[in-house]
Amino acid sequence: MATLAPRPDLLLVALRRSRARTLRARAAAVPRACRPPVPPHAARRVFLGLGAAFVDQLARMASGGAPSRSFVAAARPRQGVSPVEQILKNVEWPDEFPFKPDDFSRFDESSDTVFYSAPRFVTHIDDPAIRALTEYYSQVLPPSNTPGVAILDMCSSWVSHYPGGYKQEKIVGMGMNEDELKKNPVLTEYVVQDLNVNPKLPFDDNTFDVITNVVSVDYLTKPMDVFKEMRRILKPSGLAIMSFSNRCFWTKAISIWTSTGDADHAWIVGAYFHYAGGFEPPEAVDISPNPGQTDPMYIVCSRKKTA
Numbered sequence: 599m600a601t602l603a604p605r606p607d608l609l610l611v612a613l614r615r616s617r618a619r620t621l622r623a624r625a626a627a628v629p630r631a632c633r634p635p636v637p638p639h640a641a642r643r644v645f646l647g648l649g650a651a652f653v654d655q656l657a658r659m660a661s662g663g664a665p666s667r668s669f670v671a672a673a674r675p676r677q678g679v680s681p682v683e684q685i686l687k688n689v690e691w692p693d694e695f696p697f698k699p700d701d702f703s704r705f706d707e708s709s710d711t712v713f714y715s716a717p718r719f720v721t722h723i724d725d726p727a728i729r730a731l732t733e734y735y736s737q738v739l740p741p742s743n744t745p746g747v748a749i750l751d752m753c754s755s756w757v758s759h760y761p762g763g764y765k766q767e768k769i770v771g772m773g774m775n776e777d778e779l780k781k782n783p784v785l786t787e788y789v790v791q792d793l794n795v796n797p798k799l800p801f802d803d804n805t806f807d808v809i810t811n812v813v814s815v816d817y818l819t820k821p822m823d824v825f826k827e828m829r830r831i832l833k834p835s836g837l838a839i840m841s842f843s844n845r846c847f848w849t850k851a852i853s854i855w856t857s858t859g860d861a862d863h864a865w866i867v868g869a870y871f872h873y874a875g876g877f878e879p880p881e882a883v884d885i886s887p888n889p890g891q892t893d894p895m896y897i898v899c900s901r902k903k904t905a
Contacts, residue, residue, distance in 0.1 A: 680884035681861040682896050686868045695822070695873045697854060697866075702819045705856075706849035710792050710817075713850060714774035719756055719781070722813045723843045727893040728759055730885045731812070731841055734897060736761045738837065740807060743767075750799075750806045750831070753814030754788070756781040770806075772799075797823035801831045809838045815867055816846050816855040825874035832902040838877070839899045840867050860894060867898040876903050 706713070721728060739760065740747045747766045751758045754771035756778040764784060771785040772793075779788035789800060797820045809828050818824055828838050842863060848856050855863060864882040871880040877900040886894040 680886075682864045682882050682884045684882075685861045685864045686880055686882045686898070689865075689868065689872075689879075691869070691872050696869065701854035702821070702852045704819070704850055704852055710774060710794055710850065713847075717756070717775050717777040717781075719778070721757070722755075722845055723895065724893045726887040727843055727895040730887040730895045731759050732761055734841075734883070734885050735759065735764075735810075735839075738839070738899075739764070740766070747808075748806045749808045749810065750801070751782075751785070752809055752811045752828075753793070753817070754779060754782060754785070754812075758782060758784050758810070759812060760784050770801075793824055794819045797827060799824075799827040799831050803830055804833045804836075805831045807833055807836050809836070811838075811840050813842050813845060815840045815842055815870075816851045816863070819852060821870045822874060825870045825877075829874055829876040829902055834902055834904040836902045837899060838871070838902070839897060841895065841897050842867070843893045843895055845893065860896060864896060864898050871898070871900040877901065878903060 723731070739749070742761075742764050744766065748768035749766055749770070751769065751771045754773040755775070758769075758771070767786070769784055769786050771779050771782055771788040772791055773779050773788065774790065774792060776788075776790050779785065779790065782788070791800070794817070809832060815821070825838075832838065844860060846855070854866060858866070868880040868882065871877045880898055880900040883897040883899070884894070885897060886892075
């Protein structure tokens, strides 16, 4: 079954309206839409946004109430199959980038440099999700100590969740807090940079074999600039791995993220790859270790085209 892309003229207008209502409600209440990271071993679950039910309802409205094939509904061909894994299969992408500037606005538009000035030596996902991500990395990253391999951990912190003892000659961490980056044992070097102020990556073309990004793609206010830069600095066939859960600092996450659900998030990240150009069709992977019990964990990844 082909997966239908959302109709930008209907879906995104409704998302923006819903997001505006959501932000007004949150302004008058204690923020709980998306919990912040927590110390290790504090396993909790939080649900984001409106998700599939909202998209299904929107599609029914657009079709006059008839049974619909929204992009999330179509992503559920049979029970037990993750809608996140199905969402990027056979996508019919809109001709133009479907998001507007205000989709990348945030409840808190104050300086990110100030927000991240104090180090946070906490985990941003719970232990089962961390183990699932580390296991995934063990399967897809180049073997440890492979000659010539270079890796960029974008939006890095004091831990990268790579396999224990993992080493390469060049593993660069790019993040917002220098104290956190200094503590990261896997990094061979680091760069402190606010990608929302300066999305230009300070690396030569065709430098990295892999780029990783853990639970931070939802904070990018200039994602197209960043993804085009990722394409530039990746070697041909280089792999970009964007991982995310349903945790965030909701005041700093972009509005299109906080007003949608997990499958929608995979579609959004897939759109970044598609419209940046020069990437293979993106794939979504659900590596959630205990669905409904611990933090979910999702991957959207793509390789740079060779030509």
